Amino acid sequence: MPYELHIAAADKKNGYLKVKQLIEEKPVEEQSAYVNCIHPDHLSKPVDWAAQSGSLKTLRYLIKVAHADLHASVHTHNLLFWALENSKKIIQYVARPNIIQQFQDGTTDLHAAIAIGNLNKVKKLAKHPGRINEKNSRDETSLFWAVKAENRKIASFIVHHPDFISLDAVEKWDPLHRYFGKKYYYEGKKYSSYNQACHAYKKAIDFLQKIKIIDDPDKELLSNCCIELSKIYLAKKSKINLILQAVQEALHYALEIKNSYHAKCCQAVAYHHLFWIYEQLDKMDEAIIAFEHALDWENENKKELLMHTHGLYNNIQNNNVSKTIHALQVEINSLQDLNPLLPEEKNDVYKRLACAYDNLANLYCQSGQQDIIHTQQQSIAFLEKITPKQDEEFSKMAKSYKRLGFYYIREKNSSEAIKVFEKSIEYCYQIKNAVEKDSLIRTHQFILEFYRNHYAISEHKLQLQEEAKAWGYECFDTQSDGDCFFHAIAHQMLRCGSHLSCDASSLRTMTANHIKQYFDFYRGFIDEKNPDDYLEKLSKSGTWVDPIGIQALARVFHVTLVIINSDRTTPIIIKQLHSHGTLYLGYEIDWHYQSLIPRPDWQATKFIQPLLDAAPIDDFVTLPLKRKREEDEKNNDLPPSKLYRSSQTFFENNLAPPNYPLEDNKPNDYHDMPYH
Missing domain, CATH: 1.25.40 (Serine Threonine Protein Phosphatase 5, Tetratricopeptide repeat)
Structure with a gap:
């Protein structure tokens, strides 16, 4: 890797060991050239990068052990210049007389005193005539070093010194003009x-x-x-x-x-x-x-990249999408040709590559082209490389994963979409800013839950269709409004030619009235802290029905219910003695009920009739008879009769209410109803 020694020298934390290793790996005769290699773009040596990074240990090693050449030419800055961009320890080390002498560029002890901010020494040295106007081979004057060090007291002392005032050189004010130029430029960027x-x-x-x-x-x-x-x-x-x-x-x-x-x-x-x-x-x-x-x-x-490409998308893409895509591809190629050395430069390139790939994926999506997901993954890969990550990077990672999730949705790959949505939330939680963090988490959590539920539902729907087909039935979907069970029952009744008005609302009302009439019986099975609240909820449209409501409806209309489940478990059967008919429902686990239509032309692999024959009878109606029979047996010594056990699907025990009306009191409309 070219200029790897420069990169290692710039690493303040771990650079020393890497620098030492790289130099020692080279043959002795090549070490000097290797240590003193000048970077063509930055015009600096590894020792300069060490001074910039602030690693005193690396700097000492390069100077004392590796014998780095500190000579500075007319075109390259000396070590003191780079040291001024770092800590006082580095500056004080570099400003030593034995180091300054090695520059061989005319930098003096006065310049060194100015760099370290020693005003007393500066005043002492400036007493000698003409010294205040000393400059090195690059025309860097005393005022230049004062401005570079941002030392106002020394700069003020220099500009008010008699020798400086009397100097005829018009360029003597250049360092000051340069300083104020930079000062006002950065002030302008701060103003709102x-x-x-x-x-x-x-x-x-x-x-x-x-x-x-x-x-x-x-x-x-x-x-x-x-x-x-x-x-x-x-x-x-x-x-x-x-x-x-x-x-x-x-x-x-x-x-x-x-x-x-x-x-x-x-x-x-x-x-x-x-x-x-x-x-x-x-x-x-x-x-x-x-x-x-x-x-x-x-x-x-x-070596440079396209800047502000987002502006191109607003208008040019309407005229020529291919030109926009080409521009992004050129940008990506240009960025990939770069060879960044400093960690900051690498991060900058990674950010821009991530942005370019993100925009390219967006354009591919808009224009219906392929390779969208791979392109977005490239964007994420470059964001992953940025170290260390701040809130801005975590936020971008979360949003990039969110976009990738939507691209998977577009490709109908729900499982991968949900995985990347989960990943986006992980990055949301790493953001330190509480306001931004909470906002992003809410948004991304909503998206995740929406698609997780949506596709979980879709999966159960498919499973139910497959399971119903295995039993020889076709699914007829009903409204998903909280009344789906009653909609499915109503559809089954209409298919059977019922003359009774059997919309979902009336079925719900009749079921609730039945539970209310025999509330003493049902009270023990209600999980609500206040059982009275149960009836109020059940009466409201949109409330999901529970096992109590399902069993109650079967008893109201004296029908047998067969419920086939999407999880492929054994169908639930609620069987009535002398039932008026059998209704067939499909259940998407924890979500939705559908009506099932028999398809004799389908080749079923499972058969419901044996299960119906073997199913226990719901003895809710027969319990009063059982009690009377037991009383007669006790009084008249009659032989015990065989009774069917209650259905264990919903209730472990059934307690009969007193004086429950017998079969002849059930609605007349259902006596001759032709259920299948």
């Missing part, structure tokens, strides 16, 4: 007010334009300032010429950057922003031209 942000960016541009010896970072910052300014002009609906002028200035500064890598990156960003401006102004022809320019720069460079 358009007016404040606009003022900050203008101030930043003003200071940066005052720099006499302007370098590439200055030009890049000027380009970025102009882009941000154009965004504000667009948001404020300013004149078009102001908006376009700001973007053109951004392009102008980008073209002046000498480093080809940074120049192409900056131009690509500027052209993308120009595309976005034209797109907002509904100038689609100009937008496409700008977009193609951005594409050209990135294709030539092969």
Whole structure:
């Protein structure tokens, strides 16, 4: 892996051992070249990366043991420059005289004193004539180091020093202008007010334009300032010429950057922003031209990616979907060609690849193309690689898994959909922000429960259809409104030619009235804390019927019920003595009842008649007779008679109510009802 030593040196936590291992694996004659290899894009050595990362142990090893070359040329920053981006311990170590001497670039002990913030030493050294204006081979002055170290006291001391004031060089104020340019730029990015942000960016541009010896970072910052300014002009609906002028200035500064890598990156960003401006102004022809320019720069460079591609989807995809997909594919290829070294750079590339694949999956879905699921999985894979993850990454992971779940739903793969919905909730729980966490959990939990119930129901429905077919019946589905049992009973009665009005509502009412009439008998079987509440609930439309209600209905109309279950268990049979008929129902476990229609033409593999013959009789009606018989036996010494046992399906014991009306009091409408 190229530049692996740079990457290891940048790892503050585990870099020392890795650096040591990598160097020791090399032959002795190759170690020096390996340790002092300069990264072509960053123009820095592994020792510079160690100074940036803040690993003092790694830094000492590279200098003392690996004998890293600390010489800094005109074109490369020295170790003190990189150390200023880290802790005081690193700066104090690098600012030692024996280290400074190895730079061989004109950096002095005064510069080192300024870097570590030793004002007393700076004042002492500055007493010597001309020393306050010392600069190294890259023209980095005392003021440059004070500004780089962000030490206002030392910077103020320098600019008020007589030798500095009398200096004729016009570029002496460049470090200060550069400092305020950056300061106002970052202030502008923080402001939420358009007016404040606009003022900050203008101030930043003003200071940066005052720099006499302007370098590439200055030009890049000027380009970025102009882009941000154009965004504000667009948001404020300013004149078009102001908006376009700001973007053109951004392009102008980008073209002046000498480093080809940074120049192409900056131009690509500027052209993308120009595309976005034209797109907002509904100038689609100009937008496409700008977009193609951005594409050209990135294709030539092969190291930068397409920025702000989401803007392309809003309008261009309506004109040319294939062009949009092509743009995303180019973006993905460009990103995959990158070779990020620092962990932050890797994370940035992973985020952008994840976003690109996510958008590509969305476009594939809209245009009806294949490979949607694989593309979304790629997006998730890159999000998984980001370390460490913050709330933003956990939120993106949850949402990406949710989208993958919907894509599985689209492919009718319910089991995988439910798995990824569950995965999305796992990531929701890892979010630390309580408000965002609760909001996402509620949404994702609702989606999971909805599809889990929906597909569990569908599975039971299929199982019931298969089981009913095995017994020689076809399912007739009923309304899923909480009254499905009564709807199924009503359908069975109508099929049998009943003259009685048997809608679900009247069946429910008659069942509830029966339980109320013989409430003393049923009270012992009711699970409610207050049994009186049971009747009230049962009377209400939409309340699911329970085993008590099912048994009661069979007794009201003196019919035998056969219930075939979706879980393939033995059918439930509630058998009445001298029944008026047999009604056949199907039950999707814990959810729904259907009516069953016999299909003699189907080749059944299971047969219900033997089960009907062997089923115990519900002796609810015959219990009064049993009691009378037992009394007669006791008084008249009659031989005991054989009685059928009660059905054990719903009740373990049946207690007969006193003076229950006998068979001749049942509704006349059912005497000749032709049940099958």
